[in-house]
Amino acid sequence: MLRGLEFGGGGAAAMPYLVAGGLGLLLLYRLLRRLQRRMRSLHGKVVVVTGASSGLGLACARAFHAEGARLVLCGRDLRRLESLRDELSERGPEDRTPRVVPFDLGSPGEVARAAERVVEAYGRVDVLVSGAGISYRGEAALTAMDVHRQLMEVNYFGAIALLTALLPSMLKQGEGHIVAISSVQGRIAIPFRSAYAASKHATQAYFDSLRAEVADSGLKVTVVSPGYIRTNLSLNALTADGTPYHAMDANTAGGRSPDSVAQDVVGAVLDGRAEVVSAGLVPTAAVYLRTLLPSLYFILMARRARSDRKKAEQA
Ligand SMILES: NC(=O)C1=CN([C@@H]2O[C@H](COP(=O)(O)OP(=O)(O)OC[C@H]3O[C@@H](n4cnc5c(N)ncnc54)[C@H](OP(=O)(O)O)[C@@H]3O)[C@@H](O)[C@H]2O)C=CC1
Numbered sequence: 001m002l003r004g005l006e007f008g009g010g011g012a013a014a015m016p017y018l019v020a021g022g023l024g025l026l027l028l029y030r031l032l033r034r035l036q037r038r039m040r041s042l043h044g045k046v047v048v049v050t051g052a053s054s055g056l057g058l059a060c061a062r063a064f065h066a067e068g069a070r071l072v073l074c075g076r077d078l079r080r081l082e083s084l085r086d087e088l089s090e091r092g093p094e095d096r097t098p099r100v101v102p103f104d105l106g107s108p109g110e111v112a113r114a115a116e117r118v119v120e121a122y123g124r125v126d127v128l129v130s131g132a133g134i135s136y137r138g139e140a141a142l143t144a145m146d147v148h149r150q151l152m153e154v155n156y157f158g159a160i161a162l163l164t165a166l167l168p169s170m171l172k173q174g175e176g177h178i179v180a181i182s183s184v185q186g187r188i189a190i191p192f193r194s195a196y197a198a199s200k201h202a203t204q205a206y207f208d209s210l211r212a213e214v215a216d217s218g219l220k221v222t223v224v225s226p227g228y229i230r231t232n233l234s235l236n237a238l239t240a241d242g243t244p245y246h247a248m249d250a251n252t253a254g255g256r257s258p259d260s261v262a263q264d265v266v267g268a269v270l271d272g273r274a275e276v277v278s279a280g281l282v283p284t285a286a287v288y289l290r291t292l293l294p295s296l297y298f299i300l301m302a303r304r305a306r307s308d309r310k311k312a313e314q315a
């Protein structure tokens, strides 16, 4: 008994040393990661960015260019892609002038040809940032099937069609990095986002499978799951009948800056991370809640649906 008490007392006395040791190990781990990151470089790497004409993709293009990468810029809006190319070409040597490959990810016929032009641009692809995407706002029960299909076509099928066309050359190289820009809505589903959340859940699952399959081929796969970002996403979102939503949501307007999320994307590539949840406390907590206490999460989401519906009726 006495011995036990003595032991207990000794354990309490050792606690500060254990805490200090733990913190020391954590600091050492962070320091090593920072050193490792400094040793990796994106200089001269060929980085393909889809969705480079706006928002997060545009910010990623700027961030990778600042790291010394050679860029291939993709999107539909040629004018905005060319304007980004001109902006970046003024900031780097001529051999790093970005190439522009415009195409519609929602048009299956265009993707294979576009992939050829993407590889031709610099003769290789080191990093693919699959950032293009559209969102949606609507009641599942009232949503036209064409809208569900369009969300899947752009966010999921288009993205994996491009990747499938680029994979053989990346596998042949034996090194490369694939970054899927998903969303926290690839981990949790919220009301009135059925088509969007479904397309992002599909993205998460596909890239998790792929990561395992290419693990021994020298290719890394990162899924980035951001929370709200200040971009045009809500303006461009589709509604239940397929017409654009055309409004800036408060959540979108109050979201993180695209530049800071782009820094997380660059960091994830430099650190070779498998996944990054780039979101605030509440969306991140929601991801854990959905996994650990799903019944509570479902109750909260039913409440959210009721409240959103009431707000829409009053508006
Ligand atoms: N904003 C947010 O709150 C969040 C965004 N995300 C994700 O970030 C990604 C980027 O979105 P974000 O920057 O916010 O939104 P934006 O609307 O600002 O940008 C979307 C980009 O996707 C491109 N795109 C859309 N449709 C197509 C298409 N059919 N073919 C080719 N390119 C297309 C657009 O280019 P163009 O018009 O030239 O075709 C544009 O460059 C998306 O995958 C989104 O789901 C994730 C979490 C939160």
Ligand SMILES: CCCCCCCCCCCCCCCC(=O)OCC(=O)COP(=O)(O)O
Binding pocket: 135, 136, 183, 184, 185, 190, 193, 196, 226, 227, 228, 229, 233, 234, 237, 249, 251, 252, 279, 281, 282, 283, 285, 286, 289, 300
């Ligand atoms: C601190 C304890 C919190 C416990 C969690 C309670 C659950 C609260 C639910 C919160 C839901 C967060 C949703 C976040 C959605 C989001 O960030 O989505 C990112 C996007 O992709 C945005 O696309 P959208 O078209 O929806 O604007």
